[in-house]
Amino acid sequence: MSKIIFCFCFFIALCVNALAQDKVEVIKMDALESLIHDTSEGIKVINFWATWCAPCIKELPHFEKVGKDYAKKGVEVILISLDFAEKKEKVEQFINRKSLTSKVLLLDEIDYNSWINKVDQRWSGAIPATLVVKGNSKHRKFVEKELQEGELRQLIDELVDQQ
């Protein structure tokens, strides 16, 4: 009997592991650009973070919560990890540990100065940083600091209200 339980547990562990492997897609700048400039309706909250960045990790729960609360209003939260591509597993383990449900992509672009202005001219090069874009308009917001939940809601609300 114990053998059966052991096998069952092992099988479950394998499944969980397999699921975790699919959690993070590694992307290049062109994919991020098409995400930013996607003209379909709805608002995208694009947060730049990394597992090594303490203020980023502190604000992640706000993005998770707000993402769920605003899903019906057509708001999607996308977390862009700036961890190095070879640390993908570490990112996936982090997602599992924190039970993150938002979409997570890992941006594999090391020459920051070649792409950072394409996200926003004002970005100095530190994280956390957050870009909020409204697909079918030119409206956008960019902030380079750790956000409180209220500040994040306000950013999104301002874009929701703008025509």
Add this chain to the structure above:
Amino acid sequence: MLKKRKFYLPALAALCLLVFFAGNTTESGYKVGDKAMDFNLKNVNGEMVSMASYEDAKGFILVFTCNTCPFSKMYEDRILELDKEYSAKGYPVIAVNSNDIKTKPGDSYEEMVKLAQEKSYSFPYLHDESQEVAKTYGATNTPHVYVLNKTKEGLKVAYIGAIDNNAKDASAADKKYVEEAVGALLDGKSVPTEHTKAIGCTIKWKST
């Protein structure tokens, strides 16, 4: 009386916020070509260091960095290399740590002394406890480099930004901004890239 107070508090808070945001949005700090201020900061060996005491220097590679930021860690050896390469040529490295130690206890003076010993820093590693130097220069991130050049009118900023274009792998960096800037100054040429973004962590400011 109580009512009046209630009114004053939000008004005061609003004023504070306004001042804070106004201070935040105005462009502060140096741009390339600006004259750079000297400083007098405590080094990890207990002595005070200012740039004026380097009579023979042609300029400086001033690096705002710290103990705790992963990007600063990745560049520790490269900062040592820069000093090794350019100190003898007249452009020594001076490293400055401006992080608030309440937010980052790992950036305390004692921890700086430890790191400088562990890594055998050949250059001064200065504690900008009041954060005035970082504020005056406009440094926001770590590592954040200011290449300074001595001219007849004093020290002038020749380059601001990152060390190179590959934090992860020094050997894969194909744009070595600081080396190119100092090399150009040594050759009497104009600096090819004067400004890049200093990728890394934010300097941790004291809460006022």
